Amino acid sequence: MGLKVDTSELLKIAQGVGRPYEKLIRSGAGRMLRGASLWEDAAKTLFTTNCSWALTQRMCRALCSDRFLPAAPSGLTPFPSPPALSDLTEGQLTSSAPVGYRAEYLLSLAKRCLEDPSLGGIEGGGIDFQNAFGIVRQLKGFGPYASAHVLVLAGFFEAIPVDSVVLGYVRSNYRARKPESFLSRHYRAWGKYAWWGMKLEKILRRQNWLGD
Numbered sequence: 218m219g220l221k222v223d224t225s226e227l228l229k230i231a232q233g234v235g236r237p238y239e240k241l242i243r244s245g246a247g248r249m250l251r252g253a254s255l256w257e258d259a260a261k262t263l264f265t266t267n268c269s270w271a272l273t274q275r276m277c278r279a280l281c282s283d284r285f286l287p288a289a290p291s292g293l294t295p296f297p298s299p300p301a302l303s304d305l306t307e308g309q310l311t312s313s314a315p316v317g318y319r320a321e322y323l324l325s326l327a328k329r330c331l332e333d334p335s336l337g338g339i340e341g342g343g344i345d346f347q348n349a350f351g352i353v354r355q356l357k358g359f360g361p362y363a364s365a366h367v368l369v370l371a372g373f374f375e376a377i378p379v380d381s382v383v384l385g386y387v388r389s390n391y392r393a394r395k396p397e398s399f400l401s402r403h404y405r406a407w408g409k410y411a412w413w414g415m416k417l418e419k420i421l422r423r424q425n426w427l428g429d
Contacts, residue, residue: 219248222372227410231417234406238417246420247413251370255340256330257296258370259356262363263319263326265380272315279314299327299334322358329356340371346409349373374412377404383415386424 224247231238241247252258264276277296285297302310307320316323330336337352338344344352349371353364365378377383377400384396393399400415407414419425 219251222248224248227413230407230410234414237421241417241420246417249370249372252296254298254334255336255367255371256299256326256334259326259330259336259353259359259367260296260323262366262370263322263358264316265366266319266358266360266363276314276316276319279316282313284313299330302327303331319358322356325357339368339373342372346373346375350376369412373409375409377412377415386415386419390422390424 224242227247228239228242231242252261260280261273261277264273281294281296283294285301286294288294302324305324307324310316310320310324336356337349339349339352346368349368350364350373353359353367354361356364359367362378362380365376368376369378379397379400383400387393387396387399391399391403400411404411404414416425
């Protein structure tokens with residue numbers, strides 16, 4: 218996903234920041250690899266909260282099993298859609314997947330996505346960042362980090378989702394005592410693409426934790 222995303226505006230900013238950033242954008246950076254739906258992106262965001270990456274992977278693998286959906290002819294099972302989960306109880310969900318306290322939030326999200334798959338239309342550029350953030354923030358279990366993370370996946374890059382990985386990156390590379398204030402200042406030149414400023418910098422430093 219994302220191959221049709223127009224990165225011309227991001228390219229203009231990158232040109233002002235430095236040649237290495239411009240080269241990354243021209244080579245294809247600036248687009249997101251996402252799930253098949255906003256629901257899947259939001260659900261998997263819940264699986265990144267207050268846990269290790271290994272547990273995030275375990276939760277995702279558990280959901281992609283025949284306990285929730287029949288396997289495809291390939292033998293693989295896709296991530297379950299909202300209808301596959303919405304009628305479950307928290308107990309039924311936690312007995313089949315190690316989601317813990319997130320069961321309540323995941324089931325609430327499934328029911329919300331059944332009613333409104335677009336989550337208030339936060340994709341597609343028809344709403345500003347502040348209103349989109351307010352919509353996601355109202356979802357059960359979505360604090361500031363999770364809300365900003367979902368919005369990055371939906372195409373809003375103004376706010377950097379601050380988690381332990383981001384805090385570790387800032388502290389180890391810049392020794393910033395107030396990481397969130399530092400992020401706001403350091404990536405100011407990127408404007409509404411602040412998240413991409415950090416992401417591209419991490420790639421150039423070969424510290425992009427999901428692969429270079």
